[in-house]
Amino acid sequence: MIRVGIFGATGYAGYELLRWLRRHPEVRVVFAASESSAGASLADVIPGPLDTPLIAPDEAPLGDVDLVFLALPHGAAGKMARRARAAGVRVIDFSADFRLATPESYRRWYGHDHPAPELLPAPYGLPELNRAALRGAMLIANPGCYPTGMLLGVAPLLMAGALTDPLIIVDAKSGVSGAGRAPKQNTHFVEVNENLAPYSIGQVHRHVGEMRQEAQRIARGVAPEIVFTPQLLPVSRGILSTIYLRIPDDWSEDRVRALYREQYADEPFVRVLSAGALATLGHTTDTNVCAISLTLARPGLLIVVSSEDNMVKGAAGQAIQNMNLMFGLDETTGLV
Amino acid sequence: MIRVGIFGATGYAGYELLRWLRRHPEVRVVFAASESSAGASLADVIPGPLDTPLIAPDEAPLGDVDLVFLALPHGAAGKMARRARAAGVRVIDFSADFRLATPESYRRWYGHDHPAPELLPAPYGLPELNRAALRGAMLIANPGCYPTGMLLGVAPLLMAGALTDPLIIVDAKSGVSGAGRAPKQNTHFVEVNENLAPYSIGQVHRHVGEMRQEAQRIARGVAPEIVFTPQLLPVSRGILSTIYLRIPDDWSEDRVRALYREQYADEPFVRVLSAGALATLGHTTDTNVCAISLTLARPGLLIVVSSEDNMVKGAAGQAIQNMNLMFGLDETTGLV
Amino acid sequence: MIRVGIFGATGYAGYELLRWLRRHPEVRVVFAASESSAGASLADVIPGPLDTPLIAPDEAPLGDVDLVFLALPHGAAGKMARRARAAGVRVIDFSADFRLATPESYRRWYGHDHPAPELLPAPYGLPELNRAALRGAMLIANPGCYPTGMLLGVAPLLMAGALTDPLIIVDAKSGVSGAGRAPKQNTHFVEVNENLAPYSIGQVHRHVGEMRQEAQRIARGVAPEIVFTPQLLPVSRGILSTIYLRIPDDWSEDRVRALYREQYADEPFVRVLSAGALATLGHTTDTNVCAISLTLARPGLLIVVSSEDNMVKGAAGQAIQNMNLMFGLDETTGLV
Amino acid sequence: MIRVGIFGATGYAGYELLRWLRRHPEVRVVFAASESSAGASLADVIPGPLDTPLIAPDEAPLGDVDLVFLALPHGAAGKMARRARAAGVRVIDFSADFRLATPESYRRWYGHDHPAPELLPAPYGLPELNRAALRGAMLIANPGCYPTGMLLGVAPLLMAGALTDPLIIVDAKSGVSGAGRAPKQNTHFVEVNENLAPYSIGQVHRHVGEMRQEAQRIARGVAPEIVFTPQLLPVSRGILSTIYLRIPDDWSEDRVRALYREQYADEPFVRVLSAGALATLGHTTDTNVCAISLTLARPGLLIVVSSEDNMVKGAAGQAIQNMNLMFGLDETTGLV
Structure with missing residues (x-):
């Protein structure tokens, strides 16, 4: 089982990810974090079947997971990626922070310095066009929708x-x-x-x-x-x-x-x-x-x-596809 | 011509009122006020055909109008009604401030003191059930939707x-x-x-x-x-x-x-x-x-x-019907 | 594996059923029949991921299945149920044909004679209120939405x-x-x-x-x-x-x-x-x-x-829940 | 007053036309015809405020009108235009029948012979680009949306x-x-x-x-x-x-x-x-x-x-604009 944590669980992409992960046979969700709704259940925030408890990002037990998904705003995602990588945890980032190959390009399009330039470049997570670079990767930039x-x-x-x-x-x-x-x-x-x-x-x-x-x-x-x-x-x-x-x-x-x-x-x-x-x-x-x-x-x-x-191949589904590649699973696991 | 002013022109009800008043043959809109968008044109705020200039509420020339429509939050509406009545201007209020007959009832439902209790009770502006009280009235409480x-x-x-x-x-x-x-x-x-x-x-x-x-x-x-x-x-x-x-x-x-x-x-x-x-x-x-x-x-x-x-008989249209009654016009004027 | 066939696959309920059955680990869809679209693929009729081939109802190999789902109009469903039962095949019927307990009641509400009165009464497939009657049943009337x-x-x-x-x-x-x-x-x-x-x-x-x-x-x-x-x-x-x-x-x-x-x-x-x-x-x-x-x-x-x-608990999902009860599976199989 | 008749009153374009004509001060609607709903009131067909009685197209009193609007399928429109022109009635046609300048072009795009080639070419009713040809015209081809x-x-x-x-x-x-x-x-x-x-x-x-x-x-x-x-x-x-x-x-x-x-x-x-x-x-x-x-x-x-x-400038509103040009009215009459 891959032990995963999710940051930004109450956004649409984070929620969609949790919805799909329910059906993934090789994943155990260890934690779901939310800055704004820590302490609540996900079902309190978004009506529906997911009653995952939400924790504060600062309390996330990074030592208990193999992988974190970052469904955070750009800037915040890069900082959390640094923290996760320092803890030896793999990262799939939904934000734009690792999609552009250089800090210069990032500054040109996002208007501020890159939050973790030492992690650049990261492989661009579009499996159909970049599969070789994604197998076994430690950090993947999930593409824009x-x-x-x-x-x-x-x-x-x-x-x-x-x-x-x-x-x-x-x-x-x-x-x-x-x-x-x-x-x-x-x-x-x-x-x-x-x-x-x-x-x-x-x-x-x-x-x-x-x-x-x-x-x-x-x-x-x-x-x-x-x-x-x-x-x-x-x-x-x-x-x-x-x-x-x-x-x-x-x-x-x-x-x-x-x-x-x-x-x-x-x-x-x-x-x-x-x-x-x-x-x-x-x-x-x-x-x-x-x-x-x-x-x-x-x-x-x-x-x-x-x-x-846009929520599946454009976000959560592609992230799972990337996770499957990262961990050597069949690429379609959990995605049918 | 009835000279009218509108407070709260960039809310949905205020906007709908302006949309209908364009076709009213007996009305001239002297001003449209907006707290948040003073200085802009209405078309800048809500894309569409109405390019009415927006002024600040404080600068509204009450002396130039016969009637004001208040499309303001409850509480604020009552205060503006007092100001308008003091200037001798008639008032049709879209808010709840004058719908309940007593300050006690108002406090029970809205949780705070009535902003202008001396103006209570005002006639309830549902013409089909209260027409006599509306003809020639100086202040009308436009009903809830x-x-x-x-x-x-x-x-x-x-x-x-x-x-x-x-x-x-x-x-x-x-x-x-x-x-x-x-x-x-x-x-x-x-x-x-x-x-x-x-x-x-x-x-x-x-x-x-x-x-x-x-x-x-x-x-x-x-x-x-x-x-x-x-x-x-x-x-x-x-x-x-x-x-x-x-x-x-x-x-x-x-x-x-x-x-x-x-x-x-x-x-x-x-x-x-x-x-x-x-x-x-x-x-x-x-x-x-x-x-x-x-x-x-x-x-x-x-x-x-x-x-x-809800925007017409439940708000702006009913307000025009009430205005027609107030000023002795045929009740359907501008409403077909 | 439960071998199933579906009649009425190109209606919304039949399609929804196929969508859910993809994820059911104990089911093999042997055929999907459609009167109007026989010979086509389901994906030609309803754009989407299901490319199930569609056969004519008359050519359905009843001998190869354990269960048929009937997503047919009332009247037609009853006749097909008779045919399936005669072939020893179990039936879950989405139509109203087996929901009312007597032919008299059916005639009163549907305006014509019951198409297969010898199969009445059938257990009403609302597991939460009628579970005992559904376990191992040969014919189940799936409730109305x-x-x-x-x-x-x-x-x-x-x-x-x-x-x-x-x-x-x-x-x-x-x-x-x-x-x-x-x-x-x-x-x-x-x-x-x-x-x-x-x-x-x-x-x-x-x-x-x-x-x-x-x-x-x-x-x-x-x-x-x-x-x-x-x-x-x-x-x-x-x-x-x-x-x-x-x-x-x-x-x-x-x-x-x-x-x-x-x-x-x-x-x-x-x-x-x-x-x-x-x-x-x-x-x-x-x-x-x-x-x-x-x-x-x-x-x-x-x-x-x-x-x-209405398409899941009100139709296809409840049918799968009933199927699970019919065949002694855990009731939630394939439904998460 | 311009006396007008409408063919195809129960389609969306015909209905929209009637909705706008209510407010046109220079128009009297003499009849509204509908093949499928003759004898009914328009309000029986499309819920709403228009209770215009509907007559059969064959019974339309062409002698009582100055202008007919044709909101009919192509082919049928051309035939009705011929009938109206023969009766000396002006025509504004919503269909494609008079938009293309030649019978050859019409056959190429619509696959059949033109229903009234003797009326070609008709002025193309886009006032902003063809105003001179529309003033006083007897037949106008209202443009496609x-x-x-x-x-x-x-x-x-x-x-x-x-x-x-x-x-x-x-x-x-x-x-x-x-x-x-x-x-x-x-x-x-x-x-x-x-x-x-x-x-x-x-x-x-x-x-x-x-x-x-x-x-x-x-x-x-x-x-x-x-x-x-x-x-x-x-x-x-x-x-x-x-x-x-x-x-x-x-x-x-x-x-x-x-x-x-x-x-x-x-x-x-x-x-x-x-x-x-x-x-x-x-x-x-x-x-x-x-x-x-x-x-x-x-x-x-x-x-x-x-x-x-598409229903106004793309259909009914533009037709009214064309009618205004046809009859020498201010082009914006009834369109604000």
Whole structure:
């Protein structure tokens, strides 16, 4: 049994993680910590079946666990990672603190110094594109929700060096759980309901830095450039990304699909849809799957639609997939 | 032209009022005040067509208006009402400050002293049940959203002295705009969406005091008693109240319907549905109408379903109806 | 391994069943049948992770299974049950065909002759109230979604003979999956969204017959009578029932709660909430749990709020619970 | 007073038209026709305040009206237009029948012969781009919902010949009312709720033909080409289009905004948002406004976000605007 602890258990990602871990046969949750709700039961905070007792982060028995999941704000996560690593405990971090490879890049996108630069670089936890670096790792940076769907959606073409224009347009729509559980004006029910609201569009959203870094790492040929349009959707969970790419004029849709199918042939959590089918949020709700559809709009212009559940493949499910890799388990354990 | 000012313009009720007043041919909005957003345009705060400039409450030119609408929290509303009345300006108050007839009753339900007891009692602004007192009034207490639908739903039977049991069960479901615009955990999109949540049920919600007072005022025979179950519905606006009443065993549904139709025969804003039809939220969305259906569940037990738009008949529309009465206009002006 | 077959796999209940059975360690799904979509994969019909091949009902290999689940319309279910029983196969029926104990009662509520009267009466599959009859049964009538939540919500008081008035008022609100997957005007997104719509209220909904039969079976003292107000809620899944009951004036809320806690002490799927907490849909979403809160509105009047996921405890989850009882497994297997 | 008749009054667009016409001071609705619901009142079909009696289309007194609105399926609309024009009645057609300029283009996109080719070409009813042709017109083709928002969103740049690449990518999301009122599987509440579903993406949706025709008509320089990604959004009304355009590298966002502001300076129903603001559905809900935001993602790449209410500016409101032009009224009459 892997003994795990969770920090940030009362956020949406932490809660989702606990929900999935209930069904994982090789995990025992030793503690769940919450700054704001220590002393309560999780069921007091989020109505539902999970009555896990919540402890204060300072009282977390790091000596009793093999692994901690950090579902904390960036900055705080890095500090806790340092503490956990000093105690010899492995770390899977949901925050952005270890996704960017250098302290400089981190400062550029997050506006402050990195909280634990000595731990950089950490392997980027997108198993389908970086599996070798994750097996047995001590610290893994769990990817951002948007980058997960975007990167899986474009990777085969990047790897094949098939883009004829470096520009990748990502028109992405996310459920509100991605904005966190703290109440804000823009997550008030009445403001979200019957609405669709773009925010931080162009090249300013922090996930652009992460997408660009990873896209460039895997790309052959031109260095890809990303234009990103995140939008808040009136649903609780899920991300649908519509991605526009330029490919050679003589590539057929079948050729593209064959390339994707080959790349993802052995992947349990990527599903390349058949010709004529279009990915929807419903394809992946409550699963660890990324579903991808491919449509040639006209010669040379490809529309990739990538669907994921932002709370599962975009957060807790991917973290469990990474944990399975860390500890040498079958990658799908606890994720079906 | 009636010259009006609005305090609390950036709350949902204040905003809705401005939306309706655009179409009122006899009103000129002289100012709209907001504590939190003075200096901005309303369109900066709530995206949409209303670009009314917002001023600070302290700078409101009371001398330039005939009437102010107070869409302020209780307590603050009473103080502003005093200020307005001292300046000779009429007042329609959306808050609870003038709904209860005595300072004692107010203290019992709101937990603090009344902010302007010298202005009590004020006429209760439910025109269909209290029209005479509203014509020409200087201060009107605009009713609560829940009491409006509940009182219109039971009034004909109360007036007829037809209840055989004093107990009135009100199972009410409200859209989230009723909870106000300030973000709170229980109005976070993810907490409301795909949920239905009762709160303050039994006899503890503050509207119980208001319902009881007004129900007793109009009732013949037994003094009615109210059990109230408010529930937060995943919609933006509207209240549907299902009301359970005991009536004489020998009353037919037709007899009840005839009683309601007679009571509301000349009312432009009450609609008694035909046999077989059931009131839904959709019957009244974006209208100043209260729609009522009547179903005899079995001899002696009546189910009244009452539908209203909480932002219109439950707030801004009713306030305009009251204004029309105050100033001797046709009651429907600006409300179609 | 229990070898099972499913008829009606492309309806919401059949699909939900397959979704849960994936995680059941003792079940092998031998076939999934669909009249309308034979030859397709389930994933072609309902986007998502289940790619089960669908066969025609006539080609179902009854000889290869131990149990069939019938997620078929009433009438059709009874005929298939006869066929399955003739082949020696056990049956769990989701339809109403075996819920009412006599052909006469069935004809009264469903308007036509019973399709397989020789199989009546079948045990009513609400384990918490009828467990003994379900162990090892060959045919089980899976309860209706509304009756499940209602009966669990009132059973302790009925068993204790504690109602002082036979009338039980059930104000129930259901998600739209309860209305089935066939598109109808009243399930069109635009008609449901931002709406709340009562239907078949009073004593005319077919579930009234089922509730009354089972309530009377377990009640001591007065024969309970039910008034039922079903309402269509703009959510996909879940039922919240607010139930109004008269109890002795000298019973405290604590006494009621103690009674419920004793009755359900060993039940893994019933959760009696603590004083002050109110059941919401969120308490039970995607679980096989029925959550119950108890509020004494005033002496003698109790409000029970009962929450269940209509697709799980109200359909597929309860069917699996019944299957576990049928085959002598731990009742919670595959349901966590 | 303009005497008008409406065909197709029980569809969403016809209903919305009646809702707005109530407030139009210069219009008298002489009849409302419905094939399916003749003899009923509109309130029997769609719960709400409109109790207009419905007549059979064949009994419509064309001799008593000056204008008919056709909210009918394409094909049927063309035939009715012929009948109305033969009777000397003016026509505003909501369908696609008169949007494409030639019978050949119509056959290519709609797959059958044009129902009334002698009436082609009709002026395209987008006042902001074609006002001169609409004043006093006898027949107007009311534009499609998607093309309205898209064309207003790109017109200033097309007119200025400022595109450096002919490709216009339109990622559009529409509320479900756009799919019509007839129940279908893909408009079932449970299929739409918590989902986002692309359909007919690339260059196959029929609105591509309409967009291309009108874009080419107003463009200087390169002939624009359109890639279009329509998506079904879980809201009742509204369209948000995110549009990606290539412009000269040395154009600043301010220069673009100045161009748009100049083009739309006198337009009452186009709102160009200020720098930093992004258009959302909420900006235009229940208004006849198209709101446009402009974001330079990086030099040479512009993101236009265009918001409209598909039922108002995308259908009924624009039809009223066209009627006002037809009859020489102020264009905003009845639309505030």
